[in-house]
Amino acid sequence: MNNLDRQLKDLVAENTILVDFFNDEGIDYCCGGADTLGKALEDKKKETKPFLERMDVFIEKAKEERKEKGELNVYDMKIDELIDHLEETHHVEERAYLKQVDEDLNKILIVHFEHHGELLLKLHSLFAYLKKELEEHFVKEEKITFPMILKDYKDGNITKETLKKVEELEEDHEGAGAVIKEMIDLTDHFEVPEDACFTYNRAFETLHTLVEDVFIHIFKENSILFEKLKGEADEKAS
């Protein structure tokens, strides 16, 4: 099948390197993962041929770099290894980004209120909501759902209770994705104004980094961890 007719989530599942490429190109493989690449390009008004050429070049380059760095392949990880990986990387790093953006946004809201007050007030409130949601979500994963998954995995019996909890996490992910989309629209992809100071730039850059990390994080949970878990449950049931 032609790549243009394939769903974004399948393309990324087959080749995780595409996560970075789609992030760079502003293609939403995370919440819009069910769309085909063709549709996503049409929506973004991107020309197909040059896009596919850029994609090939990116994949080749990234593969070489990954080989050199000996990077981990999350697809090969077992469920318990994946959970460790998610907590040790995305949860830790995103908490740090949240803290940084929180401080910076508050500062620029005060300093730049006169010229950019309207946008910054909206962004401040969207961010406050996202921060609360993510912080509570991480702790739910760490304290409730991941331990349930680990226990079931160890027992070789994925229970309905655990799968129900996983569904709740998936709903949280969708909610976070929706707030992030609002932020992207509001800031026109984290574009800073001409009079932006150092803190303004850092706030927007860190927010952008946070958002990209959240997308990769959600993708790993929804499309790798939870899929593996559901696979184990189906195997047991059949």
Ligand SMILES: [Fe+2]
């Ligand atoms: Fe997580």
Ligand SMILES: [Fe+2]
């Ligand atoms: Fe999550």
